[in-house]
Amino acid sequence: xxxxxxxxxxxxxxxxxxxxxxxxxxxxxxxxxxxxxxxxxxxxxxxxxxxxxxxxxxxxxxxxxxxxxxxxxxxxxxxxxxxxxxxxxxxxxxxxxxxxxxxxxxxxxxxxxxxxxxxxxxxxxxxxxxxxxxxxxxxxxxxxxxxxxxxxxxxxxxxxxxxxxxxxxxxxxxxxxxxxxxxxxxxxxxxxxxxxxxxxxxxxxxxxxxxxxxxxxxxxxxxxxxxxxxxxxxxxxxxxxxxxxxxxxxxxxxxxxxxxxxxxxxxxxxxxxxxxxxxxxxxxxxxxxxxxxxxxxxxxxxxxxxxxxxxxxxxxxxxxxxxxxxxxxxxxxxxxxxxxxxxxxxxxxxxxxxxxxxxxxxxxxxxxxxxxxxxxxxxxxxxxx
Numbered sequence: 492x493x494x495x496x497x498x499x500x501x502x503x504x505x506x507x508x509x510x511x512x513x514x515x516x517x518x519x520x521x522x523x524x525x526x527x528x529x530x531x532x533x534x535x536x537x538x539x540x541x542x543x544x545x546x547x548x549x550x551x552x553x554x555x556x557x558x559x560x561x562x563x564x565x566x567x568x569x570x571x572x573x574x575x576x577x578x579x580x581x582x583x584x585x586x587x588x589x590x591x592x593x594x595x596x597x598x599x600x601x602x603x604x605x606x607x608x609x610x611x612x613x614x615x616x617x618x619x620x621x622x623x624x625x626x627x628x629x630x631x632x633x634x635x636x637x638x639x640x641x642x643x644x645x646x647x648x649x650x651x652x653x654x655x656x657x658x659x660x661x662x663x664x665x666x667x668x669x670x671x672x673x674x675x676x677x678x679x680x681x682x683x684x685x686x687x688x689x690x691x692x693x694x695x696x697x698x699x700x701x702x703x704x705x706x707x708x709x710x711x712x713x714x715x716x717x718x719x720x721x722x723x724x725x726x727x728x729x730x731x732x733x734x735x736x737x738x739x740x741x742x743x744x745x746x747x748x749x750x751x752x753x754x755x756x757x758x759x760x761x762x763x764x765x766x767x768x769x770x771x772x773x774x775x776x777x778x779x780x781x782x783x784x785x786x787x788x789x790x791x792x793x794x795x796x797x798x799x800x801x802x803x804x805x806x807x808x809x810x811x812x813x814x815x816x817x818x819x820x821x822x823x824x825x826x827x828x829x830x831x832x833x834x835x836x837x838x839x840x841x842x843x844x845x846x847x848x849x850x851x852x853x854x855x856x857x858x859x860x861x862x863x864x865x866x867x868x869x870x871x872x873x874x875x876x
Contacts (some may be wrong), residue, residue, distance in 0.1 A: 511569030521558030587708030604690025830864030
């Protein structure tokens with residue numbers, strides 16, 4: 492497609508340099524489009540004396556600054572890992588997003604203040620039909636820009652570009668509000684310019700808040716991507732000899748820079764060298780299929796002990812009697828006096844209402860009622876899947 496050739500969209504598997512260039516080109520197009528829109532809307536706003544139009548123009552100027560910040564973000568993010576940043580510079584995109592969000596919020600606050608003043612001290616407007624026509628045409632240009640942002644953002648997995656696409660669509664709504672205010676004045680002599688400015692500034696503030704959230708969440712750390720986690724589990728369970736997988740944790744350092752740690756369950760009687768080879772194959776397969784660097788921990792599971800199987804089934808049933816969402820792993824058994832001692836970890840959902848101490852007590856009451864000679868040690872996981 493002509494659009495793809497213009498942006499040189501990278502194909503699957505292309506390196507970070509191709510992704511960086513693509514992001515920078517998208518940002519450059521955004522700067523050009525938004526500067527054109529700023530100049531046109533500012534001229535129309537000054538000619539009409541409409542604060543809402545000027546507000547919309549300044550919003551486009553802030554969008555140009557957003558695109559410039561994205562370019563710098565992509566450029567820094569494209570730098571290779573070094574001694575001080577062994578995981579690369581991919582999170583620079585998020586830092587650029589924070590800067591952009593701060594600028595958008597400041598613009599929104601200032602425009603809200605100016606619009607409030609216009610509500611209490613309205614001024615007559617001068618409608619310029621050609622200017623209004625340019626405003627209407629700007630909607631089409633902004634829709635096209637939003638489409639480009641979404642397409643490129645999806646292709647290179649850039650939250651910053653996708654957020655810019657959402658911001659562009661929000662701008663379209665804001666411009667529509669401005670056109671409505673001008674139409675109301677031209678047709679009915681009703682001056683709602685100040686209210687339209689409040690409307691526009693409200694959308695600007697909303698866009699700034701969403702941009703702030705989009706940039707801050709990855710820096711603070713988010714829950715595992717459920718689709719990606721499912722793909723990893725599928726690849727692991729396809730490996731012959733693997734009995735289960737748990738404690739999967741994903742760490743993101745920007746697009747294309749994801750690291751994972753996980754535990755795989757293997758038969759306890761399996762030779763160490765064979766278990767090591769399986770872990771190596773799992774790491775290589777995930778790296779090849781998903782471009783994720785993986786560290787695998789081996790968890791031995793007894794498979795030739797019928798009594799251990801019975802205890803495992805019993806412990807699982809007792810847990811699900813407390814809450815069906817509870818599951819156990821890292822299950823081990825050792826002799827204990829005239830019985831046995833089991834130890835295991837429980838995967839516990841974040842919205843689980845019982846405290847860890849209450850959960851342990853509830854389980855131990857049930858367990859000792861069934862196996863009074865045995866003992867149990869439970870560890871609770873809240874942050875793994």
